[in-house]
Amino acid sequence: MRPKASPLPECPCAATVESVGEWWSLLILRDAFLGLSRFDAFERSLGIAPNMLARRLKHLTDSGIFERRLYQHRPPRYAYLLTAKGRDFFPVIAAMIAWGNRQLAPDGASMQLAMRDGGQPVEPVLIDLASAMPITPDSVVPVPGPRASLQMRARLLSLTAPRPAAPPQNP
Amino acid sequence: MRPKASPLPECPCAATVESVGEWWSLLILRDAFLGLSRFDAFERSLGIAPNMLARRLKHLTDSGIFERRLYQHRPPRYAYLLTAKGRDFFPVIAAMIAWGNRQLAPDGASMQLAMRDGGQPVEPVLIDLASAMPITPDSVVPVPGPRASLQMRARLLSLTAPRPAAPPQNP
Numbered sequence: 001m002r003p004k005a006s007p008l009p010e011c012p013c014a015a016t017v018e019s020v021g022e023w024w025s026l027l028i029l030r031d032a033f034l035g036l037s038r039f040d041a042f043e044r045s046l047g048i049a050p051n052m053l054a055r056r057l058k059h060l061t062d063s064g065i066f067e068r069r070l071y072q073h074r075p076p077r078y079a080y081l082l083t084a085k086g087r088d089f090f091p092v093i094a095a096m097i098a099w100g101n102r103q104l105a106p107d108g109a110s111m112q113l114a115m116r117d118g119g120q121p122v123e124p125v126l127i128d129l130a131s132a133m134p135i136t137p138d139s140v141v142p143v144p145g146p147r148a149s150l151q152m153r154a155r156l157l158s159l160t161a162p163r164p165a166a167p168p169q170n171p
Numbered sequence: 172m173r174p175k176a177s178p179l180p181e182c183p184c185a186a187t188v189e190s191v192g193e194w195w196s197l198l199i200l201r202d203a204f205l206g207l208s209r210f211d212a213f214e215r216s217l218g219i220a221p222n223m224l225a226r227r228l229k230h231l232t233d234s235g236i237f238e239r240r241l242y243q244h245r246p247p248r249y250a251y252l253l254t255a256k257g258r259d260f261f262p263v264i265a266a267m268i269a270w271g272n273r274q275l276a277p278d279g280a281s282m283q284l285a286m287r288d289g290g291q292p293v294e295p296v297l298i299d300l301a302s303a304m305p306i307t308p309d310s311v312v313p314v315p316g317p318r319a320s321l322q323m324r325a326r327l328l329s330l331t332a333p334r335p336a337a338p339p340q341n342p
Contacts, residue, residue: 010281012271013201013264019275023194030184033308035330082308085274090308091266091297093184099263100183101316103256104190109316110181110323115302116312123300126262128293131286135295137204137253137261141287145272145280152281159206 010152016092021059024048028056030093032066032086037079065089091126098124181323187263192230195219199227201264203237203257208250236260262297269295 020026024046031045043053057080060066065086071079094113101109112121126135133139144153191197195217202216214224228251231237236257242250265284272280283292297306304310315324 011201012268012276012280012282014198014271015275016267016271017194017197019271020194023188023191026188027185030182034313087308088274089270091295091306092263092270094297094306094311095262095266096187097183099260100185100187100190103259104186105183105316105318108318109183110319111183111313111327112316113306113311114314115299115304116310118302119314120301121314121316122302122306122311124262124297124306125300126265126295126297128286129296130291130294131289133286135262135265135284135293137258139287140265140284140293142205142282143285143290143292145276145283145292147276147279148281156282 010147010149019063019065020089021063022056025056025060026093026096028053028060029065029082029086029089030097032080032082033090033093037081038071039078039080042080060086094124095126181318181320190234190236191260192234193227196227196231197264197267199224199231200236200253200257200260201268203251203253204261204264208252209242210249210251213251231257265295266297 020029027046028042031042036042036045039050039053039057042057043050046053057066057068061068061080064083066080067083068078069081071077097111097113101112109121113124114121127133128135142156142159144156148156191200198217199213202213207213207216210221210224210228213228214221217224228237228239232239232251235254237251238254239249240252242248268282268284272283280292284295285292298304299306313327313330315327319327
């Protein structure tokens with residue numbers, strides 16, 4: 001299902017994909033943000049096989065997104081709690097919820113996020129902290145960071161170079 | 172790989188997952204935001220098999236995220252261009268890039284987003300448009316929308332209800 005090796009493992013987006021592990025693991029994270037933490041609660045909510053759920057929880061725990069905590073000794077039972085690293089993933093989930101509501105719910109939302117104290121539904125917008133400008137495909141551009149490899153620099157440079165006039169063969 | 176049926180298909184996060192289709196499709200979207208549009212350019216960038224790439228591009232086109240446009244007649248060659256719906260997905264990708272840089276690049280970023288005019292690297296923050304308050308797991312809470320089913324309402328209500336004292340059996 002996944003490419004054998006990402007040509008650019010240093011890409012932060014590819015690294016994020018790798019760290020979360022699987023597409024449907026995002027729904028585990030959604031449930032964790034909704035307050036679920038126990039194996040059987042995730043199982044009921046997601047309707048997936050226990051062995052698959054166990055594998056995904058293990059990956060998310062190995063990635064440092066969940067911390068596993070014993071909450072019962074006999075028999076042993078574990079809760080999966082979001083770490084600080086895991087909680088920091090919330091903007092991705094909130095942005096997905098917002099896109100789903102904007103683009104896939106033409107007749108109105110079924111679930112939305114609201115301010116905890118005010119109760120008003122929020123309209124999530126991604127801005128730059130320093131300038132407070134909205135972050136859109138038009139306003140930002142990818143640039144090499146301090147740790148960029150030569151390959152990454154060449155790639156980002158090629159994106160701003162003019163395209164070839166005669167396109168190569170492709171299916 | 173995926174659950175047979177999501178217990179709550181009306182969830183905007185689950186709908187988003189379904190619409191994009193596969194985990195690695197996010198890297199196609201990343202590349203599209205970087206400016207790639209041609210089949211062979213995606214293929215080179217991602218290093219995946221042509222049949223797999225074709226299947227993902229078809230799904231993203233069927234979902235209305237890409238529009239396929241003929242750019243050469245003989246032989247026919249297509250470019251995959253982000254639609255308005257596809258471009259609106261950018262905050263998800265930008266939030267993933269930001270998380271990757273914050274959490275997975277302790278020695279510094281390899282790639283980051285910068286303001287197109289100023290050149291300064293951005294620090295993406297998700298805020299509520301109306302109140303300008305940051306959207307965090309602590310500041311917001313999921314609430315039923317106008318189109319919530321009874322099942323959705325019950326589910327969201329149960330999340331705020333007190334937890335049972337004796338946890339059910341689970342592995």
